[in-house]
Amino acid sequence: MYLYDEIDQRMVDERVAQFRGQTRRFLEGKLSEDEFRALRLRNGLYIQRYAPMLRIAIPYGLLSSRQLRKLASIARKYDRDYGHFSTRQNLQLNWPKLEEVPDILAELATVEMHAIQTSGNCIRNITTDHFAGVAADEIVDSFVWCELIRQWSTFHPEFSYLPRKFKIAVNGAVHDRAAVAVHDIGLHAVKDENGEVGFKVLVGGGLGRTPIIGTEIRSFLPWRHLLTYLDAILRVYNRYGRRDNIHKARIKILVKERGAAKFREEVEAEWAHLKDGPATVIEQELSRIASRFTRPEYETLSNQKISQEGPFGAWAKRNVHSHKVPGYAAVTLSLKKTGVPPGDASSDQMNAIADLAERYSFGELRVSHEQNLILADVRQGDLAALWREARDLGLATPNIGLLTNIIACPGGDFCSLANAKSIPVAQALQERFDDLDYQHDIGELDLNISGCMNACGHHHVGHIGILGVDKSGEEWYQIEIGGNQGNTHGGGPGASLGKVLGPSFARAEVPDVVQKLIEIYLVKRDSEAERFIEVVHRIGIEPFKTAVYGNPDQRAARRREPALA
């Protein structure tokens, strides 16, 4: 954990007071609905379908057990005893009362937490690899860089009223586990031939209604120039990003309309003025931030053989991950048990997880963008005991990387933007593919569901992506295949967007369609090692289309005589 100093704490306390005033002015009728919307959103507060929704920031997904207990107690006191971990590594409460939100923020501030810039047209929570600091393929500890960027982006006076939201992801390892290619800015740490740290800079990626893979505008930005370069990008965007149409206001549209080369020129021209100025990062600040992070005091251990047999082995294969320190492992606690909405945790579970974190992982945990919780520093010798406890809590479903580890937004059950529900689709699929042996046989597969084209469920980068659409007031589901969030494994395709299979389906049909996709994959794969995504990239989507809709002749016939379909 980064531990606040007095100034960090004061800023968060002052934010609570500021928002308390804004809420009071709104309730007194001194702020219009529109204006209060702009202010409440940047404190994470939405007005949703049935009630407000509060999105609490978990900067770069890192959380202490003390903070998790506070979240559990807030969910109990102000909400309905549970929270939803989101794809931006944050926590959402679905039923708070508007007039109590300032009190919730005040409680959060007591444990160095807040809801700053978790929504609104400003720079959002910085996200990163959930194995930061423990991964064997680490180049830099991305947490330090994320905290540097968090401070730079917090209440940035120039960039508080941007054309649209702005998301930055940092990846500090060789493999990209932060999906940097689908962010407004993606930063991928690299070292040059002299060993100096820098960043590859991607801009203009994103999901939503216009999914685009980001464009590299710098192959190596030396670390000390990071903030001035970010200032330059944001300034170009703030001045020239479109404000006439909310659907064209993200930086990806500016980059597309300008062309990447022209956009890069403008950024470089702006940067020429800022480069080497006072915002140039200094060594002392990096060490100051690094020294304020608590660090596990690892024991000197050696690696053990971890059993691959029986139910424990099945869990160890999927939910236990390698660690850079001998004798340790990272563990994913799955929030994807069949029958539970993906990413949801009850207050009791949160308290129990805080306990597990304290006893097994130095009192810290991480939220993954796949909506699970990670204990990053577990002694290998403790794995069996941890597994038994996690199993009893319903947190040991051995499905990480498998089909039922579904990413899903809250969807039409909660969200007022949604065209369709997500959670019942996720549940129907989890039930259909509940047989673990079958799931293991299918192998690694990301299945992502969004209830609307805003794509909070990242459907464009699911190997199978499901999108809820509205057809004359009814809920339908469009299916894409071939999306990929990035090169998480080494080998295999990099980040890519899914292709739409064809006409959409009724909710009840979705499990059958997915089943057909899986069956054709199993027939076409060249070995068990060839993953679903690799088969789609090798053979294209046509065979999958045929499996679902019939061959081209049959499809054409059906189009001519829809009544016979």
Added chain:
Amino acid sequence: MATLIKERRVVANPPSPEAGEVIRLEPQDDPAAVAARLPNVSRVEINFPKFGDGRGFSIARLLRERYGYKGELRAVGEVARDHLYYMEKCGFDAFLLRDGEDLDEALAAFGDFSETYQATAAQPVPLFRRRAS
């Protein structure tokens, strides 16, 4: 009646006939285009046509930090209490509040935060350099 705040105090507005040129910039304007005239103007106004339009923040910083403008820089238009802290950091020193803003609340806005992490027009040295010294 809109109220003018200068140097964090309410001042009478408008003063009787002003001497000197006033430049008014809209969000889409390029401050570079007026840079040469800046030494001779008595005031630059930047218009904020909408509550959520933040382009004027960048224009203000450019005027102060790149083109060295030292005179009065006034925010006009939809200028609300909630913008003032950020505007001052970006280099504004005069604020023509929109109608209906509560004056005491507006004056309090300058103290919303006691520190700023970033390098700004008002404090060119970012917090991390001051922490280090």
